[in-house]
Amino acid sequence: MPAVAVLLSGAAALAQTPVGHTLPSVPELLDVVDKATTDPTGNTPTEWSAPVKLVVLFTLLALLPSILAMTTSFTRIVIVLGFVRRALGTQNIPPNTAVLGLALFLTLFTMAPTLSRIQAEAVRPYLDEAIEFEQATTTVSTILKEFMIRQTRKSDMALFVSIAKVPMPEQVGDLGLHIVTPAFIISEFRTAFEIGCLIFIPFLLLDLVIASVLLSAGMMMLPPVMISLPFKLILFILVDGWGVLAQGLSLSFR
Numbered sequence: 001m002p003a004v005a006v007l008l009s010g011a012a013a014l015a016q017t018p019v020g021h022t023l024p025s026v027p028e029l030l031d032v033v034d035k036a037t038t039d040p041t042g043n044t045p046t047e048w049s050a051p052v053k054l055v056v057l058f059t060l061l062a063l064l065p066s067i068l069a070m071t072t073s074f075t076r077i078v079i080v081l082g083f084v085r086r087a088l089g090t091q092n093i094p095p096n097t098a099v100l101g102l103a104l105f106l107t108l109f110t111m112a113p114t115l116s117r118i119q120a121e122a123v124r125p126y127l128d129e130a131i132e133f134e135q136a137t138t139t140v141s142t143i144l145k146e147f148m149i150r151q152t153r154k155s156d157m158a159l160f161v162s163i164a165k166v167p168m169p170e171q172v173g174d175l176g177l178h179i180v181t182p183a184f185i186i187s188e189f190r191t192a193f194e195i196g197c198l199i200f201i202p203f204l205l206l207d208l209v210i211a212s213v214l215l216s217a218g219m220m221m222l223p224p225v226m227i228s229l230p231f232k233l234i235l236f237i238l239v240d241g242w243g244v245l246a247q248g249l250s251l252s253f254r
Helices: 002-015 026-036 050-062 064-071 074-088 096-110 112-127 133-151 154-164 177-216 224-238 241-251
Strands: none
Touching: 050 064, 064 074, 064 133, 064 177, 074 096, 074 177, 074 224, 074 241, 096 112, 096 241, 112 133, 133 177, 154 177, 177 224, 177 241
């Protein structure tokens, strides 16, 4: 888990690389893995061949989507965007690719302060050989844990503490990631569903009004969704729905 965290922070650093800068090559990535597999004394590196290092590297990189969903703001954002599409009744518009892309970039935007701290306090010192791999992973885990704790309800944290049957420490930051992470995830689910309900209500009322008008006009065979869809889109555009949604999601994170 700590090794994945360092690779996650490295990926975040790559995402912030200005246009025109050269991205790390495969040998440079292998060098990072080599540092991670070196004996703590610095004298005898473990006997890992380049193919083995590549397998380890790509395996850890394959876990990045799960880490992204579990420890960042991505979960809340993508659920809310799904609610918006369902409330509008546009089915597959915007397409899944566009929704996931917007969720990803909003995640990078909201996580920018946290990712900047990781790059400054863990990734850069480690690449400069100022700190050891263990210290870098501990720093990354601590920074991510601080972010998750700020978003997590105390009741959700207490729930998993009681399930794990461990005493609640004086400082919540002393809890392990195996407790903080699931508490953070279910807290994000709850927050996303609350936001989704607030988004659904005005569109649901519009559906009810359209259905009542059609029923009173004797047009019972005409689907209300077909008539209400243009009005939903007009309402969403008039209130600058995407801008309001992006602002609200960004400000919902502490």
